[in-house]
Amino acid sequence: MIQQSQLVSAIVVFDIDGVVRDVSGSYRRAIADTVEYFTQGAYRPSLADIDVLKSEGVWNNDWEASQELIYRYFEAQGQQRNSLELDYHAIVTFFQSRYRGPDPENWTGYICNEPLLLQRSYLEELSAGGIAWGFFSGATRGSANYVLEKRLSLQSPVLVAMEDAPSKPDPTGLIATVQQLIRYEIDRLTPVVYMGDTVADMYTVEKARSLYPNRTWIGVGILPPHVQESPQRCDAYAETLKIAGAKVVFSNVQELTPAEIQKLL
Known part of the structure; x- marks a missing residue:
């Protein structure tokens, strides 16, 4: 995780389903x-x-x-x-x-049996690059912690789950996640990137921006594995996410490296 003395350039908040884990078979x-x-x-x-x-x-x-x-x-x-x-x-x-x-x-x-879509080493890479991160998901806390703590071996990650906030696209949970990360003495205007795989995720970013226009909010779309079976479906899904507000769309969450984050900022 980010050390309190470390300069933070961005906050990345992850959706979980379709981003951290493949839920097409679950x-x-x-x-x-x-x-x-x-x-x-x-x-x-x-x-x-x-x-x-x-x-x-x-x-x-x-x-x-x-x-x-x-x-x-x-x-x-x-x-x-x-x-x-x-x-x-x-x-x-x-x-x-x-x-x-x-x-x-x-x-x-x-x-x-849910395949993981990112590795713990990726999160460690973000931390080393001065990027704070947390999770906001519509999954239940038990389900979210199953993947975060049991599968990825994260210790008490910042997480806002179904029980903690209204369902997306209400931005309450995203804002609450950011507020938890701000406790670590991060500048209150640090840009926020939210990574999600649905239209609701992108709408959530738009609504957060309307409430807090002084902060930079960036929606990044992630293509869930089940839409990547054909180029046509992949392109159509990516276009849907862009229309909903995604600034960029990746086929896997780990493609959003610290260098790519700096490009978005």
């Missing part, structure tokens, strides 16, 4: 499982279907995204959503049984 698989279950097997959304929903910029919470896809399926069948008796708690419970596993204390679900 969170997004759990969304598909959940929608399929609550539509009685009639509809299983593809990764592209989920991307289309998330491109609207307001479905960062995967439990709510699952519920919305269920609603939209039944609406397409001619049913009104206010006539459906969806139990949100049951949706969350089912989703978690797939993502974490059936035992909430001993996780055996999809989370156990």
Whole structure:
């Protein structure tokens, strides 16, 4: 981590899902499982279907995204959503049984097999380059800490998770992450870079900028692995992120080196 005596040139805040870890076979698989279950097997959304929903910029919470896809399926069948008796708690419970596993204390679900998209050495490189870093994610604190502390062996990283702030694109969590990092005697106008893989992430940066225009806020888009299967899909996703406000888009988080950060500033 940054030493208090060290000159800090930038703050980098990371989203986690799709940036730090590949969730195409975990969170997004759990969304598909959940929608399929609550539509009685009639509809299983593809990764592209989920991307289309998330491109609207307001479905960062995967439990709510699952519920919305269920609603939209039944609406397409001619049913009104206010006539459906969806139990949100049951949706969350089912989703978690797939993502974490059936035992909430001993996780055996999809989370156990998420590929990492960055290494601890990359974070150490940022620190050595005078760049402070932390995490703001819509994942639960337990899920976020599973990857940060158990997988990456980070000790008490600065983290704002689902329980700590409203869902993106509300910028409260991003601002809270920055405020925690400012405790380390960082200049209060130090530029902030937020790295995310969704439209909601880029909108969050825009909203933070509108609240605190004196600080430089930079949105950096990261292409999640599942969209990199074809050049056409990759280009379309990158364009979507740029339209939403991304200053630049990378295919992997570790491409944003200290040198690249200085270029953005």
